Amino acid sequence: xxxxxxxxxxxxxxxxxxxxxxxxxxxxxxLHSIIYVGASGAIFGLLGVMLSELLTNWKMHTHKFDEMxxxxxxxxxxxxxxxxxxxxxxxxxxxxTSGFLLGFVILTRRQHHWLNLNKSNxxxxxxxxxxxxxxxxxxxxxxxLVGGGVLFFKGVDLNDYCSWxxxxxxxxxxxxxxxxxxxxxDAAMLLPYVxx
Numbered sequence: 001x002x003x004x005x006x007x008x009x010x011x012x013x014x015x016x017x018x019x020x021x022x023x024x025x026x027x028x029x030x031l032h033s034i035i036y037v038g039a040s041g042a043i044f045g046l047l048g049v050m051l052s053e054l055l056t057n058w059k060m061h062t063h064k065f066d067e068m069x070x071x072x073x074x075x076x077x078x079x080x081x082x083x084x085x086x087x088x089x090x091x092x093x094x095x096x097t098s099g100f101l102l103g104f105v106i107l108t109r110r111q112h113h114w115l116n117l118n119k120s121n122x123x124x125x126x127x128x129x130x131x132x133x134x135x136x137x138x139x140x141x142x143x144x145l146v147g148g149g150v151l152f153f154k155g156v157d158l159n160d161y162c163s164w165x166x167x168x169x170x171x172x173x174x175x176x177x178x179x180x181x182x183x184x185x186d187a188a189m190l191l192p193y194v195x196x
Contacts, residue, residue, distance in 0.1 A: 003046070003049065003050065003053065003107075007106075007107050011106050011107065012046075012049075014102075014106065015045055015046065015049045015099055015102050015103070015106070015107075016042045016045060016046065017042070018045070018098055018099075018102055018145075019041060019042045019044065019045020019046070019048065019049075019095040019096075019098040019099040019102065020039065020041050020042030020045065020095060021041075021098070021145070022041065022045070022094045022095055022097065022098030022099075022141075022144065022145060022148075023040065023041015023042065023044060023045065023090075023091040023092065023093075023094040023095030023096075023098065024041055024091060024094070025094060025145065025148040025149065025152060026041075026090045026091065026093060026094025026097075026148065027041070027088050027090040027091040027094060028152060029090075029148060029151055029152060029156065029157070029158045030090045030157075030158050030159055030165060030169070031088065031090060031169075032157055036088045036091060038091070040082070040087075040088070040091050040092050040095065041091040041092060041094055041095030041098075042095055043095070044075075044078070044091075044092045044093075044095035044096040044099065045095040045096065045098050045099030045102070046099060047071065047074065047075055047078075047096060047099065048095070048096040048097065048098065048099030048100035048101075048102075048103065049099040049100065049102055049103035049107060050071055050103075051068075051071050051075075051100060051103070052099075052100045052101070052102075052103025052104050052107070052137075053103045053107045054067055054068060054071070056103065056104055056107070056108050056130055056133060057108070075096070078092065079092060079093075082169060083168075083169060083170055087169065088169050089168050089169040090168065090169050093168065097144070098141065098144070098145070101137040101138075101140055101141040101144075102137070102141060103137075104130075104133040104134055104136075104137035105134055105137050105138050105141065108130045108133070108134060
C-alpha cells in the first residue's frame, strides 16, 4: 500500500505482473515435471522492489535501518518456508530478483527535489547514481527474461547444469540427491483424499 501511494497503481501493478512472470519462468526452468501455482513470485517481487526502492532512495527514508532490518527478516523467513514440501523457492527467487531490478528501473524518485528542500547541493551525484543503476538493472532484467524465455522454449533443464540447486527449494532432511523437489510424506499424499 505505501508503494502504491508513492508510485501509483500502474507501476506497482507492472512490477507485480513482471515479477510473477520472472518467478514462474525460473520455476519452470528448474521444475519441468512439477506444476506449482500461486502468487509467491509476484509477492516476492514486491519485497524485492521495496528493497531496491529503499536502497535507491536511501536519503528520503527516515527509518531506513528499521525498514531494512524488517525486510531482510521477512525475506529470510519466507525463503526458509519455501524449502518445505509444496513450496518453490525458485519462484520466490525469480520473482524477488525481477522485482529488485524493476525497482531500480521504474521506481526511482528524483532526489534533487527532496535534497533542495533540505538545502543540500549533492543532487547531481545522486541522479547519476540512480541513472547508472537504472541502465544496469534494465539490461540485467531484459537479458534474464529474454534468455529465460529462450531456454524455456528450447526445453532446457537447468538442473543439468547445477547439481546442488535442488536444495534451494528443498530442506536437506526431506530431499534426496538427484531429486528436484522435496519428498512428500504419506500423510501429505492422503490429504486430497481426506477432503474429497
